[in-house]
Amino acid sequence: MTEKQWNSSTKIWTEKRGRILTFTSVSIMIMIAISILYFVxxxxxxxxxxxxxxxxxxxxGIEWKPGSLNxxxxxIVGALPLIFGSFAVTLLAAIICSPLAVGAAIFMTEISPKFGKKVLQPVIELLVGIPSVVYGFVGLSVVVPFLREHLGGSGFGxxxxxxVLTVMILPTITSLSMDAIESVPMQIREASLALGATRWQTxxxxxxKTSLPGLLTxxxxxxxxxxxxxxxxxxVIGNSTVIPTSFVEPASTLTSILTMGMGYTVMGKAENNALWSLALMLLLMSLVFIIIIRILGRRRVY
Structure with missing residues (x-):
């Protein structure tokens, strides 16, 4: 066998081996995802x-007592208070955090990119890596007492x-918003400035407007x-399975009730199955968010 034939044979075998390895990896990932979805x-x-x-x-229903019968x-598995609490804190955190995150991304990419990338971007990346228990402990030590003293109530709610969620998701939205803004071609900026637009108008x-799909994502x-x-x-939320009438009253979310109760139930009992129903709803909501992200990611303004 000549050297040319040997090299050709080696390349073919390497390519086949790469395809087999890739196909095996993808198949394992698909099987794991399907298994988790089926199990939950x-x-x-x-x-x-x-x-x-x-x-x-x-x-x-508004009563969550899976261990009791009607x-x-x-x-009695009325999960409406849990659903309400989850959507309430998520939507409010997004409403508060989005303008702050987009504004910070604009500052770091368009107004002061050198200062933003050298100083602010490492800080944002540091905030992303902080464990959630640290945010919760800070909220328990600082936010809850502050709300108790100035707004009344127990502070939990x-x-x-x-x-706490606003501070947690702020670095995530900021980092992704920076990527979306930086992906706008420089030619579009130059064309806008060439037509007489100011920096703020641009x-x-x-x-x-050009990076809107990325910002929404x-x-x-x-x-x-x-x-x-x-x-x-x-x-910090109080973990009370009721629909609160104010922002300072204790409430609960799907995840808080799930994490508190899963270790104290017996597999196969009604209480345990009810918690798995909450887990299934969380999984389905995650799929909904993923689908929305995929749809927004395919949109292009330019």
Whole structure:
């Protein structure tokens, strides 16, 4: 066999080996994802198939007592307060955090890029790496007492959870917003300035509109992280399974009740199946957020 034939044979074998390795890796990932989805779904639907709980009561009921039975002999699994708490803290955190994050991204990329990249960007990256338990402990030590002294109540509630989540998702949305703004071609900026637009007009009318899909993706990604956050919110929200009438009253989320109760239930019992139903809802909401991110990521203004 000549050297040329040997090199050709080696390249063919290397390519086949790479394809086999890639296909095997992808297949394993798909199998793991399907297995997790099937396992959580089978456990989550047990509340309605085995324990005969009502799906309507699950989404509209206001009492969460899976260990008790109603007059019809079905578990009391009204998850509306938990759903309300999860969406409340997520939406409020996104509303507060989005303008701050986009403004910080604009400052670091368009107004003071050197200072932003040398000083602010490392700080943002440091905030991303802080564990959630640290945010929760800071919220428990600082935010809750502050709210108790100035707004009344116990300090635990939607307001405390919103503040903690806002600080948590701020670096995530800021980093992704910076990537979206930096992806705008320099030719578009130069064309706007060449037509006589000021820097602020270019930022507002050109850069923000061009990077809008990326900015929306960053916001949705931050909301996905906020919706699935458990420990930090659990430490400051109060974990009361009621629909609060004010921001300073204790509330609860899907993740807080799930993390508190999973270690104290028996597999196969109604209480355990109800918690798996909450886990299934969290999984489905994560899929919804992923689909939204994928749709927004395909949009292009230019």
């Amino acid at each position: 779904a089978s456990k989550g639907f047990s509340t309605f198939t085995v324990n005969k709980a009502s799906i309507v009561d699950f989404f509209t 007059e019809l002999g079905k578990p 939607i307001a405390a959870g919103t503040i 930022i507002y009318r050109v850069i923000l 960053a916001i949705v990604f931050g909301m996905a992280r906020a919706f699935g956050e458990a420990l930090a919110v659990q430490m």
